[in-house]
Amino acid sequence: MDGETPRYSLPRWRLTRWLADTGPDIPLEIRFALIASLFGTLPIFIAGVFNTVTVSLLVALRMPSWPFILWCAFDILCCTARLVVLLIARRRAARQQPTPTDLYILLGVAWAAGIGYGAFISLLSGDWVAATLVCLTATAMVGGICFRNFGAPRMVGLMIVLTLGPCTFATPFLDEPILLIGLLQLPVYIYSMSRAAFGLNAMLVSTMQAEREHAFQAKHDVLTGLPNRTGLKQALQASLLRYDGSRPLALIYVDLDGFKTVNDTHGHNSGDRVLRLVSDRLRRLVRPGDFVARIGGDEFIVVSEQIGGGPRKRFGDRLVREISQPYQLDGAVTATIGASVGIARAPEHGLDLESLMAAADAALYQAKSEGKARCIMAGTRPRASGFAPAPVAMAELRNAS
Numbered sequence: 001m002d003g004e005t006p007r008y009s010l011p012r013w014r015l016t017r018w019l020a021d022t023g024p025d026i027p028l029e030i031r032f033a034l035i036a037s038l039f040g041t042l043p044i045f046i047a048g049v050f051n052t053v054t055v056s057l058l059v060a061l062r063m064p065s066w067p068f069i070l071w072c073a074f075d076i077l078c079c080t081a082r083l084v085v086l087l088i089a090r091r092r093a094a095r096q097q098p099t100p101t102d103l104y105i106l107l108g109v110a111w112a113a114g115i116g117y118g119a120f121i122s123l124l125s126g127d128w129v130a131a132t133l134v135c136l137t138a139t140a141m142v143g144g145i146c147f148r149n150f151g152a153p154r155m156v157g158l159m160i161v162l163t164l165g166p167c168t169f170a171t172p173f174l175d176e177p178i179l180l181i182g183l184l185q186l187p188v189y190i191y192s193m194s195r196a197a198f199g200l201n202a203m204l205v206s207t208m209q210a211e212r213e214h215a216f217q218a219k220h221d222v223l224t225g226l227p228n229r230t231g232l233k234q235a236l237q238a239s240l241l242r243y244d245g246s247r248p249l250a251l252i253y254v255d256l257d258g259f260k261t262v263n264d265t266h267g268h269n270s271g272d273r274v275l276r277l278v279s280d281r282l283r284r285l286v287r288p289g290d291f292v293a294r295i296g297g298d299e300f301i302v303v304s305e306q307i308g309g310g311p312r313k314r315f316g317d318r319l320v321r322e323i324s325q326p327y328q329l330d331g332a333v334t335a336t337i338g339a340s341v342g343i344a345r346a347p348e349h350g351l352d353l354e355s356l357m358a359a360a361d362a363a364l365y366q367a368k369s370e371g372k373a374r375c376i377m378a379g380t381r382p383r384a385s386g387f388a389p390a391p392v393a394m395a396e397l398r399n400a401s
Contacts, residue, residue: 257338316375
């Protein structure tokens with residue numbers, strides 16, 4: 001699994017799913033990325049843990065009564081559990097194993113509630129040194145909560161309520177009427193910070209969607225939606241990295257016959273429609289796990305790890321036969337084209353894209369030169385001058401098609 005991006009499990013429990021929900025119509029890959037953001041920024045996490053544990057310990061030493069001792073013990077246990085779960089999740093994610101996401105989210109909420117509890121009992125104690133220290137800590141933690149968790153804005157809102165809410169709820173018991181202003185400030189503060197978290201989340205989702213679309217366009221053909229030459233190269237490299245010689249690996253080169261006539265007769269819009277229809281047929285013809293790409297013009301590539309020996313030729317013949325069926329254009333207009341196919345295979349023709357493409361291209365050139373509309377298997381030995389046919393002759397054949 002080396003080199004794979006760590007993947008954290010999506011929450012499964014109803015409460016944690018609700019807390020981590022970012023709205024409808026969010027692609028699955030972006031949901032995984034948002035969950036992963038909750039496990040990031042380890043330095044901020046360590047700083048927050050150190051801060052709250054230190055403050056709870058100092059306040060417990062200053063006022064060694066049961067409410068403060070219990071708060072200190074809870075904070076230490078909760079922070080230790082959060083750190084252990086975080087490290088386990090990061091290790092399991094790196095191995096592509098399920099992670100304890102639900103437990104991690106609930107521990108974060110419990111930690112926020114512990115801070116709020118500490119602020120509440122500190123205010124009620126009448127010790128203004130302890131109350132000031134804990135309330136400042138609670139307020140400071142809000143920044144870290146927002147920064148670390150805006151991938152789950154509902155979780156941010158709940159953690160802010162649990163952290164700062166008790167500070168305000170203690171004010172009616174403090175015999176200081178001026179502090180009651182907090183009852184008015186808290187809803188406004190929670191609303192504004194929650195909206196900020198939702199806003200940051202929306203910006204993050206938009207950025208991820210734009211990056212995802214850009215990455216897709218960089219590796220896919222805009223007209224057909226099939227992978228382009230870049231996508232083909234990456235997919236074939238991945239297949240070759242897995243290749244151990246125990247299974248077949250075929251590169252099938254498809255070039256359309258008579259496509260230029262469609263453009264000349266019916267126009268380029270009709271030609272584009274034919275290319276999309278050919279792409280749809282190829283998607284339906286290949287087996288699950290096979291790879292189809294359009295590398296330019298009227299040229300397509302199929303990479304298959306499932307077709308060996310004689311079935312390769314039969315599959316190539318089927319491609320020729322199916323692609324040659326008429327295509328329905330606008331109205332009652334139909335167009336008919338053909339296909340020539342050249343097939344190379346690993347390891348006979350190499351274990352890299354250039355060698356396999358050259359062998360398949362040579363077989364395709366032979367299919368064109370023998371009258372088109374046929375499938376040719378590449379020879380087992382390269383020609384003296386290499387697999388690639390004469391560029392001028394090949395260009396003439398393709399221009400004629």
